[in-house]
Amino acid sequence: MTTEIKVVQDPVNQALSALSSSAQTLKTPFSKEISRNNQMDLVEKIGDINKTYASLIQQYQALLLNNIEVTNETVEAIAKMDENIATFMIKSR
Secondary structure: OOOOOOOOHHHHHHHHHHHHHHHHOOOOOOOOOOOOOOOOHHHHHHHHHHHHHHHHHHHHHHHHHHHHHHHHHHHHHHHHHHHHHHHHHHHHO
16 A cells, blocks of 8 residues: 655646636626716616626635635645655655
């Protein structure tokens, strides 16, 4: 029975790259302005909701990109640690 833990980075890196591309192209489907001359309450409320939604999308995008970066750093750290352990085990023989 083997106790080896293999770190396979390629699938993780590919998935993170795809997720990063998707996150960077995330856009709100709503127009920036609904109507310039129309001052109806409903239009103003929809405009406010649109601004809030756009802000939330931007915050989500920033959080998602940050999580991707942290995950990449973690995968790299695990791979480096795996390398160090392997080197130590070879030297210990």
